[in-house]
Amino acid sequence: MTETAPLKEQATARTKPLVEIQGVHKLFGDHHVLKGIDMTVRQGEVSVIIGPSGSGKSTLLRCINLLETISAGRIYVHDDLIGYHEVNGKLHDLNAKQIAAQRREIGMVFQRFNLFPHKTALQNVIEAPTQVKRQSKSAAKLKALELLEMVGLSDRANFYPSQLSGGQQQRVAIARALAMEPELMLFDEPTSALDPELVGDVLEVMKNLAKSGMTMIVVTHEIGFAREVGDTLTFMDGGVVVESGNPRDIIANPQHHRTQEFLSRVL
Amino acid sequence: MTETAPLKEQATARTKPLVEIQGVHKLFGDHHVLKGIDMTVRQGEVSVIIGPSGSGKSTLLRCINLLETISAGRIYVHDDLIGYHEVNGKLHDLNAKQIAAQRREIGMVFQRFNLFPHKTALQNVIEAPTQVKRQSKSAAKLKALELLEMVGLSDRANFYPSQLSGGQQQRVAIARALAMEPELMLFDEPTSALDPELVGDVLEVMKNLAKSGMTMIVVTHEIGFAREVGDTLTFMDGGVVVESGNPRDIIANPQHHRTQEFLSRVL
Amino acid sequence: MELIDAVPVRHPWRWVGAAVILLVLVLVIQSMTTNPKFYWGTFRTYLFDVLVIQGVGWTLILTVTSMVIAIVLAILLAFMRQSDNPLFRYVSWVWVWFFRGTPVYTQLLFWGSVGALYPKIIVGVPFGPELFSWDTATVINATVAAIVGLGLNESAYLAEIFRAGLKSVDNGQMEAAEALGMRRSKVMWRIILPQAMRVIIPPTGNETIGMLKTTSLVLAVPFTLDLTFVTNALASRTFLPIPLLMVAAFWYLVITSVLMVGQYYIERHFGKGVDNVTKAPVKATAAVAAAHAKPVETSGGTTEGGQS
Amino acid sequence: MELIDAVPVRHPWRWVGAAVILLVLVLVIQSMTTNPKFYWGTFRTYLFDVLVIQGVGWTLILTVTSMVIAIVLAILLAFMRQSDNPLFRYVSWVWVWFFRGTPVYTQLLFWGSVGALYPKIIVGVPFGPELFSWDTATVINATVAAIVGLGLNESAYLAEIFRAGLKSVDNGQMEAAEALGMRRSKVMWRIILPQAMRVIIPPTGNETIGMLKTTSLVLAVPFTLDLTFVTNALASRTFLPIPLLMVAAFWYLVITSVLMVGQYYIERHFGKGVDNVTKAPVKATAAVAAAHAKPVETSGGTTEGGQS
């Protein structure tokens, strides 16, 4: 548990950090899940997080997107403190409206897709822009069709999720998150619920997204993706960051024995 | 669509065939899913089936276990015609009791586990022995604990499925199927709903099962498993068997271009 | 390939069962039609009587308006029950407890007597001057009292049904919608509720059909135009209660049948994307063709569906 | 680490809301207790009157027995509705249609008058000699008529609830159980139904509480021992209906409260393994300890749970 105060100055000194996670702790009751996470993600960077089950990867993403509140530390996105505003050194909870506004800047893709089953692919994608951003339906629809085109599903616009394969559903979920034009995309094991054959399509979409300059934090077991696309790789275990750095270096030459052990099991 | 009559003599001539599938067709309405499948699985053999999504792999397993009725052809398990009895060359449907009796000889493990959520692991395992085979509860429980021990879950006997990880659930499902002491085990993509880390445990259990001499038909995407454990490998596409033989030969040197293409995508 | 054409399993006992049931049915119908105590002539005379038809109309009005009030309140109560404001949760619980717990007849009597108990509705500063006041009896006339009484009572039952329905929607839906930046009320209304409707509709259909019969209690208000009152009044005049009960039963059955048909369509509407989707790959081929044939503009037209 | 101790968002309007609701509540209670028209003295006199207590007992007996009959029939009807025998499906549909469609009052009247309409129950060869015959009135006395009438009516409503519940269980459960060689009836009873109970119980709770009040219609039979009848009779003797309605309402509220507590426990029972499981990994540590501490024999003891 490093002290976080000096870290902040250090991080802001660098060029364009988008996400700054400083000494974040998370407790569920007595269960200490995140034990002082520090992490910086710069604009346009693809940051890959790996780690065994229960190491707190999902919890970390959920804290960034305010689906959980942190117990200690700070998370900044775009220099905006997530979840609180600070007045005279005292933190105040944000109200529901402000929380919603912060979330709009952050897209999230879940392991289990969580598409709205009663809406078609197109309706899933335009839901948030029309309802939250109050875009006109026709404008939102144009944008949505572009996004569906991008994820290779323009001919599936009028299908319900239940009529789509897992890989197609996950791609719709990505398009849905992108429709809000977020600055940051969070992916929580986006391919681990898919049949191996269908994984490729989704990774392809994510690769293109990374190329287009989107800042992304990706929790995944796809080491190939991390190696190819990741700018940084973070290995978490037991609620702490064990090792972090260039993906190719870490995969080829893990420093920590826990990293070695984990990689041997997944590769 | 080869004629099946001569095949039968041929198959029975070999030593101890347990499952014989002869010219099996399956239609869902107009949708022709299985287009004349022939296949023999001998006692103690591990037969692995691979193939792209929609090729009819699950449908074939479901036909063997009578979850679907076949439209043409014959399936024999232990020289017993599945689903029908033949009187003077005329087929008669089996009644519910006879169907249940045939199913008891065949264990099935599903992709989505399908454990009974309202029963603990132990209760899941003893359900069929006590209710179908009318074993005493104490005898069934002894057996069940042995089986749970075998799949490495003896300390999870009193957990509900929702308290177990996917890999643990799948292992309970295997124990549940084994509790009926089937002659044949069918596995339909038993690991494809699991996180990569958890796949290993389940494959380990299946390997041990194969070693113990259980006859198994396994639909899977785990080519490593097929190579290591499989006695035969069958590649299906579009409702027909494209290629079949020794797994190591096929994987190293696929003859058919569809097999080549598929393996390149999955490996 | 030679398709299997197997001899199906015979079920002789089913046929025996069928015969017995048919026989019983025939005997019941025969004995009903020939039994002079049913006075089928009187039944026919009054079946389309103008008073009876008006009674049917009023019963429908009461049922529909009070169900609408009840549904609106029930949604509110169910949302309140899930609120993170303890006060709302508490109020919602007490409401359900009280209105489910006391007999609707007593409640109707109260709404009918509220004018007697509290002759004036006064809006004013508590313990201070009164600002406005109305004569209760004019504000709450019999029709209003009947509808309010039935609606409030029913809202408690429906609130339980809606609560169970909302609970049945996977939590991931809430998270996905919140992660998109949607406010909780919007999530509830556009995402959770439409999906909950699948579970909500069958018991709500039950309640609606039950309400149809409960309207006969509005005599407590007193409201004297509904079907049961009218047929009862005719029965006491003609001293032939059975045929007039049959008239009422006939009309209730007709309305119930109509409601059951309506329920079928509403169930289908809210099941879209879930229940009534043919296995994906099969449909896919047809659906791809349809998607290509259909210009994209039309697809958005159904977006509103979930809101209704 | 320094735990975040943030200032919570203030909700001033919630406090205003709370104040208003409390004020209204206080005013209502105050005006009720001070309004002489409520005759609280009479209320107290009759609250524990022996007749009233007996009425409570009879109401409970009617509710419980008719609900038991209704549940048994409803399970049967719901299974029949899913049967592959078209006759069973058809009979089940007609049953639901008829009993939901006609007013329970009329049905009760019929069961009360069946003796008048059909003085004898005759078992015999149709159009042939009669084998046995009973006096209808002795077979169907008032209590039996009341219970049968309420039970049959309610079975139709519950059948819909059970149908929806069975539909809600994932199809994979049926397949998994069948693949184990279980017969369909066993699968239904041991696997599908216990899981469906989660969805079935809240609306069934509604129906039970509704039934509590519906029992007052047994006057149609006539059955004259239930709570409503007794309090009405006392009211017409004393000409003070309001306090006696309050007595009835009080007891109905008490029973409803007890039923709601019961429902809570039943919901919890059938939610086991699904609803009331804490997040797996957290529980796991505790549960592992528990599992080790507990000898395995006890675990089997709860296997029967699903059957009840």
Next chain:
Amino acid sequence: TTASQDGGSGSSNGASAPATFDPSTVAKDDALIALLPAALKDKATIDVGSDTSYEPAEFLDKDGQTPIGYDVDLAKAIAATLGKKAVVHTADFSSILPKLGTVYDLGMSSFTINPERSKAVNFVSYFNAGVLWAVQKGNPKGITMDNLCGKKVGVQTGTVEEDPDVKDRSAKCVAAGKPAITIVSLKNQTDVTTRLVGGTIDAMSADSPIIKNALAKTNGQLETLGAVYDSAQQGIAIAKTDTVFAGVVEKVMNKLIQDGTYTKILTNWNNTDGALPKAVLNPTAG
């Protein structure tokens, strides 16, 4: 169809109401008006609550909504005397009493006066109804007033016939070691009558005008058993707190009795048997 409004299809079908009573024939009495409590002086109407399912005292006309009957006509006469118009509201028994004094000025629904009830409301006696019994025509079951034990007797719920009359007889049976009377208590008198015609009950007991009406309506399928007994006074109910108005009603009734309007109305409805010589406020004995 309008069967309900097509009168004259035989006496069993549709009430053939007697020539309607015209309240304008009743003279206004300013002296009595002057006695009215202030709240009533300014009102143009006298509102009357009545459970209109008790032919011929109060029941509904062919339109299913307009109350008629001798109680209704009396109400009109009372209102006319006080220079007002009577509005008779159909109401369920339980809803009449709580509304006395606020919504309803009078309750007129053949209320039988007894001491217990007198504690709750003011009664002005205006009619004398006795208990009368009826059985099937020809008395096929051989019922007499002395062999009722173990028989099924129909009564309307909440009437004095149910409690105390038949209940006491039943208790006496039990006390004498005989089987109790099965009391079939139904909400509507019509249902009681129908059951007697159908034979599921052996006899019925009701107020004498009601029995007579039932006899007329069932085309001679019934006959009376014994004679009228236990004459009890019926009263107009007025809120207990409204003693002033109750006094006025007593005076009005006595005026109507004296000037013959009362007899005229009862003659109209063929029910002069129950006429009282004098109306009394809160008579001590029933």
